[in-house]
Amino acid sequence: MAPELQNLKESNEFLNLLLDNINSAVLIADENLQIHQFNNSFLNLFDTAVESVLEAGFGETTGCVNAVLENKPCGETSQCANCILRRSLVSNLIDDAPVNKQSLNRVFYINGEPLTKHLQFSSRSIMFQGQKMFLVIIYDVTDIEQQKIELQKKQRLIDRDLESAAAIQKSLLPDKSPSIENIQVAWTFEPCEQIGGDIFNIHHMDERNIGLYMLDVCGHGVPAALISVAVSQFLNSADGLLGSNCELLSPEIVLNKLDRSFPFERFDSFFSIIYMTIDVADGWLDYSCAGHPSPIIMRSDGTMDILDQRGPIIGFGTEIPFGQSSIRLQAGDRVILYTDGLLESRNTAGDYFGRTGLYQILKNHRLEPVQDMVDAVCAEIKNFRQQTAPDDDISLLAVEYGGIY
Numbered sequence: 001m002a003p004e005l006q007n008l009k010e011s012n013e014f015l016n017l018l019l020d021n022i023n024s025a026v027l028i029a030d031e032n033l034q035i036h037q038f039n040n041s042f043l044n045l046f047d048t049a050v051e052s053v054l055e056a057g058f059g060e061t062t063g064c065v066n067a068v069l070e071n072k073p074c075g076e077t078s079q080c081a082n083c084i085l086r087r088s089l090v091s092n093l094i095d096d097a098p099v100n101k102q103s104l105n106r107v108f109y110i111n112g113e114p115l116t117k118h119l120q121f122s123s124r125s126i127m128f129q130g131q132k133m134f135l136v137i138i139y140d141v142t143d144i145e146q147q148k149i150e151l152q153k154k155q156r157l158i159d160r161d162l163e164s165a166a167a168i169q170k171s172l173l174p175d176k177s178p179s180i181e182n183i184q185v186a187w188t189f190e191p192c193e194q195i196g197g198d199i200f201n202i203h204h205m206d207e208r209n210i211g212l213y214m215l216d217v218c219g220h221g222v223p224a225a226l227i228s229v230a231v232s233q234f235l236n237s238a239d240g241l242l243g244s245n246c247e248l249l250s251p252e253i254v255l256n257k258l259d260r261s262f263p264f265e266r267f268d269s270f271f272s273i274i275y276m277t278i279d280v281a282d283g284w285l286d287y288s289c290a291g292h293p294s295p296i297i298m299r300s301d302g303t304m305d306i307l308d309q310r311g312p313i314i315g316f317g318t319e320i321p322f323g324q325s326s327i328r329l330q331a332g333d334r335v336i337l338y339t340d341g342l343l344e345s346r347n348t349a350g351d352y353f354g355r356t357g358l359y360q361i362l363k364n365h366r367l368e369p370v371q372d373m374v375d376a377v378c379a380e381i382k383n384f385r386q387q388t389a390p391d392d393d394i395s396l397l398a399v400e401y402g403g404i405y
Helices: 003-009 012-021 040-046 058-062 065-070 084-095 142-171 222-235 251-261 354-364 370-385
Strands: 025-029 035-038 099-110 113-128 131-140 183-190 198-204 209-217 271-279 284-290 296-298 304-306 325-328 334-338 394-401
Touching: 025 040, 040 131, 058 065, 065 099, 084 099, 084 113, 084 131, 113 142, 142 222, 183 198, 183 370, 198 222, 198 394, 209 222, 209 334, 209 394, 222 251, 222 271, 251 271, 251 284, 271 334, 296 354, 304 354, 334 354, 354 370, 370 394
Parallel strands: none
Antiparallel strands: 025 035, 025 131, 099 113, 113 131, 183 394, 198 209, 209 271, 271 284, 284 325, 296 304, 296 334, 334 394
16 A cells, blocks of 8 residues: 555544545444444434434434334334344344445434435444444435436336327237138237337228238337328328228329328338238239338148239338239138248347248148137247347238138
């Protein structure tokens, strides 16, 4: 140790200056918590006069709620046996083990008014005036703890609002068993946060046609969810799937409308979407895709068609209009829509689930009911991820066509 520092440590003047100018309360007490020495910060913490401290008990000096309400000295109240400060100091005396920043949350009567204080204390056993005593340092963390309490209250309000938002978002998803003749539907949705940026639905447009869409807003959480809800509202408005004259609009018209209505400059975001219509009477499927993962048609004979006609994502304002393609479904064929969160699910090694895994599961379960097939995909993904949380929302929608009627 440097001589100058050693000299300072041995200087009573230096030690007194240090004790009287630190923010922490410092006191020396015996095994009965009678106070024998203290600093100015101790007086300030409990707004106590000097003459009322020396040789007095901790409870009387500080206005401990138990000493005040029972009108008994420190060590004689019904709660003293449970006092964390007293128990810690006794343990310190027996085991000679220091106490480091132990919490003490209690009501103290300051100037006759009850105040809750959040304190932390540390203690060491020392020899003082020929006796074994305790050096106790008390840190007032009341302001910090009150800030934590306020933040927790605000977080609870945020969580409640998020739960309400999640309920609203789920209300925009399909019914679990939509009643559509000649069609069987199954789906799953797993947001990576409480609410997400994926949304999808299926609508019975008229006597012959159904419309289905799936979109994935860039990002996740509240901002992405707000945009996904706005797009869903647009699709169900007079400008959306049916148009102002309640006539079924083609997929390419719907996507071109979306691209004009949701520019990046206005929403500071973009999204992919697949929209398609199916004529359930004759099996013709028309679709248009904006940057979304290619839908799959799982044929009843085990073959697979990938619908790879696609344009840019919505929001980039391309001058090239969206087009559309058509394909015919046969009885037992299944249309599979999904978001990239499914393909990009990762395991603990960082490997992606990928298209190959998805295609194989669909083939393996193609003869099972469509809901069982969707459940099998979910189970395989969870098994693949193990304990890894998803990085993105995961959506999967499967529609089985019953055949021409």
